Amino acid sequence: MSNTYSTLKNLDLQSVRSAIRSAEYTAHTAGLGFGYLQANLVILPEEYALDFMRFCQRNPKPCPLVGVSDTGNALLHTLGQDIDIRTDVPAYNIYKNGKLIGSVTDIKDHWRNDLVVFALGCSFTFERALKAAGIDLWHITNNTTVPMFRSTIQSVAAGSFQGPIVVSMRMIAEDRLKDVQEISYRYPLAHGAPIYWGDPKAIGIEDISRPDWGDPAPMETGKIPVFWACGVTPQAAVEQANLPFCITHKPGHMLITEIPEDAEVPVFTKST
Amino acid sequence: MSNTYSTLKNLDLQSVRSAIRSAEYTAHTAGLGFGYLQANLVILPEEYALDFMRFCQRNPKPCPLVGVSDTGNALLHTLGQDIDIRTDVPAYNIYKNGKLIGSVTDIKDHWRNDLVVFALGCSFTFERALKAAGIDLWHITNNTTVPMFRSTIQSVAAGSFQGPIVVSMRMIAEDRLKDVQEISYRYPLAHGAPIYWGDPKAIGIEDISRPDWGDPAPMETGKIPVFWACGVTPQAAVEQANLPFCITHKPGHMLITEIPEDAEVPVFTKST
Secondary structure: OOOOOOOOOOOOHHHHHHHHHOOOOOOOOOOOOEEEEEEEEEEHHHHHHHHHHHHHHOOOOOOHHHEOOOOOOOOOOOOOOOEEOOOOOOEEEEEEEEEEEEEEEEOOOOOOOOEEEEEEEOHHHHHHHHHHHHOOOOOHOOOOOOEEEEEEOOOEEEEEOOOOEEEEEEEEHHHHHHHHHHHHHHHHHHHHOOEEEOOOOHHOOOOOOOOOOOOOOOOOOOOOEEEEEOOHHHHHHHHOOOEEEEEEEOOOHHHEEEEEEEOOOOOOOOOO | OOHHHHHHHHHHHHHHHHHHOOOOOOOOOOOOOOOOOEEEEEEHHHHHHHHHHHHHHHHHOOEEEEEOOOOOOEOOOOOOOEEEEEOOOEEEEEEEEEEEEEEEOOOOOOOOEEEEEEEEEEHHHHHHHHHOEEEEEEEEOOOOOEEEEEEEEEEEEEEOEEEEEEEEEEEEHHHHHHHHHHHHOOOOHHHHOOOOEHHHHHHOOOOOOOOOOOOOOOOOOOOOEEEOOOOOOHHHHHHOOOOOOOEEOOOHHHHHHEEEEOOOOOOOOOOO
């Protein structure tokens, strides 16, 4: 049986992780591991970790911290019983001196004893609640990655980390906008309420059909573009910081944690 | 006009801060600066900062991080326009080698260029919402500090930081318990929902009339003791870590920030 997206969509968390760990599945995770918190990843040397953690604390909408590893420890024990960050994400981006040098499906050969892993909440987790409320999300229906854009809204700097807030865009029917705001507000670990809706140009997006990451989604009649702070923001901050070495997830290709997405706090205990 | 508690209770935020900054007022802050997020404080050398920040991230109920300074910078620019942490808290505790060596009303003579300031949300901020819902809080009515206890519930360790979760106790009428849970859940930056209610002995509190910090509050007929994770938890963790140097607020004597307590995120902007 091939591990295609449509197969994995119906599998439980352990089976999904197993397919990702073995690199049988290397594509995006939207809609997978239904009901569990998904996370963006930033992995960097310890000397940058304190400033990066400050950056996350100061920008909690794009960078909601859900887990931080011990230095040099690839096991994220606060996010699950058995998560090895070297293998449990479908695809990773490797950066050297601020430049993307390649994408890989595991980072066993890139792991170092001075690395610190940061897991940040992801919008995928509130999409379930939106769908449950009858709100259609084009990119899930069409099996694509949500479109993401560099906006002109600036983050709050910390050390060498700074830059624009990256936003993800979903078309929402005008009469559901208030519902969407209220529902997503309840997920502070998944970017919370949208930060902007309406004319994309007002936040510096000149061409909505050409996202900086992810796939384009069409402007739909009767709907307006709604923008959430996005977990790719720290990737943009890391790129401009020109760190000698850094690893992130490949956008759209997330870590699926063992934390239920309606948990009050993102701390794994054996009873959850 | 003397700056007594009853005077300050009716003053605006700027006037309250001014009285604290000049050390005219050096007592507890419960009920002051109505409507603004209050914060517990931990100030420690940068070499311990990353582990301490991990400790907060892993224990978000007792340690909800609302602000972190740049190293050596006493101004908390993400929590207000003009907060100087050396003067803007009514009373501080100074620790050397894990021992409390004294309490002071400013830390100008103790400030160092390697210090990092951590501000953590405080239960005072949800008490307003409880009172607005008609829930009586004995310690506010009687102008005392809430009773706090070392429990036997353990925190999640990070580096040398570990130890028991400290809890604050409020007597709540049984028929209001559900309201109290739902209301305080809405304040994740102020410890969120209670972590325990009922027999204090079950969480290791042998004598409810003898709190480890704060003032005793009587067992009231028809009410049950309800316990929230408390911002003194990191003080207990810091004490057992035997850090060479550390400063905290004196329990009950908080930093009053310029962040509205119903803000979605604790990040000051000029428009808030």
